[in-house]
Amino acid sequence: MNWLYSRKLKMKERILTGDRPTGPLHLGHFVGSLQQRVTLQHSHDQTILVADLQALTDNGQNPQKISDNILNVVADYLAVGIDPEKTTICLQSALPALSELTMYYSNLVSIARLERNPTVKNEIHYRGFGKTIPAGFLTYPISQAADITAFRATQVPVGDDQLPMIEQTNEIVRRFNSVVHDQVLCECRAMLSHFPRLPGIDGKAKMSKSLGTAISLGATANEIRKAVKAMYTDPNHLRIDDPGQTEGNVVFTYLDAFHPDKTFVEELKAHYRRGGLGDGKTKQILEDCLQSMLDPIRAERERLLADKAMLIEVLRAGTEKANTVSQGVLLDVKRALGIALF
Template sequence: MSEKEVLLTGDRPTGRLHIGHYVGSLKNRVALQNSGKYDPYIMIADKQAFTDNARDPEKIHNSLLEVALDYLAVGIDPQKTTIFVQSAIPELSELTEYFLNLVSIARLQRNPTVKTEIQQKGFGESIPAGFFIYPVSQAADIALFKGAVVPAGDDQEPMLEQTRELVRTFNKVYGVDLLKEPVGYFPPKGQGRIPGLDGVKMSKSLGNAIYLGDSSDELWAKVKSMYTDPTHVRVEDPGHIEGNMVFTYLDIFATDQARVDELKQQYQAGGLGDMKLKKELFEVLDTELAPIRDRRATLASDPVAVLNMLKEGSMRARQVGQATMQEVRAAMGIQYWD
């Protein structure tokens, strides 16, 4: 492994990635990859996806290629970043098992991210055990590669703290300074969580997301459906910008903020219609997403090449994982022979 600090991050393959992922973490990953300061790894977390999709394996299988295409289309370079598949690294399961002995059920129950997701998914009392312990699996994902920096959305800080606790406990119990405590690398304030078209959390299941591979026609149809100001009935009516998703997106994506400020003034004063405003946003988003869309379409024409890239990346990642597990077993006193 390189002497550079290791970046490690990833996504679950449960569908295409959307612009929330793009702003929340993908742009950071590309910038950090291209800085030359890090040794980046990106994991497609198919095993984690099974924690709440175990009865729909086809969904995960089909999404694997979609997520890989999104990575490559936004500028993740497999010559600079090792892209690998979680299930191809059995050492991750082994380290997860050891970590499970170092954390209590009560601690997992207190994890705010898990508590929120359990409510969102409506598990009730029927929480799959694999889902309940996935923060431990996530900690193993980071620790196996000695990940020092994790580009993530700001909602992932509780998961990172759980990882730091497990790493500290492991190192203390076994008297080593082997695994690293990761820090998060978060998007600029206000850009970590982009709301969906309707103003609530962007989600595949809610159908309120703009995907990186959406065509211009699909993009325009989604922008036209965006929530604005229900009191802005006529063009001449003064409008509100708070909670208006068009302005929320313009603030994030527009490069000409002077133009955005001008639009805000016109809208609040009256005289600017919602459709004209949405056309402004469409032009901004289409300019941003068109190169990604085009690269994605080109890459999708050769799926075998993409799968081979994932295979090669997984082989490289496994070599690193095997080396770390040798050190882990030695620290635990279970390296019984060479």
């Protein structure tokens, strides 16, 4: 490896991202993050965390939901083209440094500060927690700061609703560095997703597996067909000849997101708006598009899930690499605190 090349390698931006394994990943993940990761893995030093610890913070009473989905998520990653040779795929609970860093950072963040976090506030409301919020859930932004800093991530792909998490992480970084009078941890920047969040098939803000408004990457041909049939369009578009709305019409939102021929989609929209194009037709076009996109992913996913030992080995090897990196950061932190005695 020549000098220039190795220098370039060292200057690669480091990305940390991940998913809570609460269910198989779906089209919302695909368009919001998975596709981006497949691209970024060529240019960036990318680590993906299967965030089982974080998933347990609001599934403490139902750990099986999490354990059942760890390998599903790994299969989803590989099936969409995330390459474990290029991306470090690792299991959060198998990285002790993440828990240990969380403990140290917890002493630098007040309960009041956590309660002010807008993302957490929203989620508390969304999940119906009151004061019964588990300690692990209120404090998960601290755990996220541990994840990000443990890999010295310089960039973190997030939606704009997660910007407070980045802010909280950088606050901890500055607080820690100031306490130990040294630049031990590094700050990160948000990498904002260029694609807006994909709505559920009912047109609501978010795809939700539990509400049945998500199309998972492993959906059968029949499930895809049914989901597209049930899709929310323009409720005022009663007859084919009527002009129709494409804004807020989920079929067109999905066509924008997934159809490879953008010109064709624009022509279709124009036709729909002036009237004469029925929902049956547009839905058929979308279904064909999704079927041909998901068909090979589903097949690959099934092939991968038939060999659990291989999936475990991929995760183990990635976790081993991730352990080396995160233990290094932990050691820096403990040295700075003066407690790395042996």
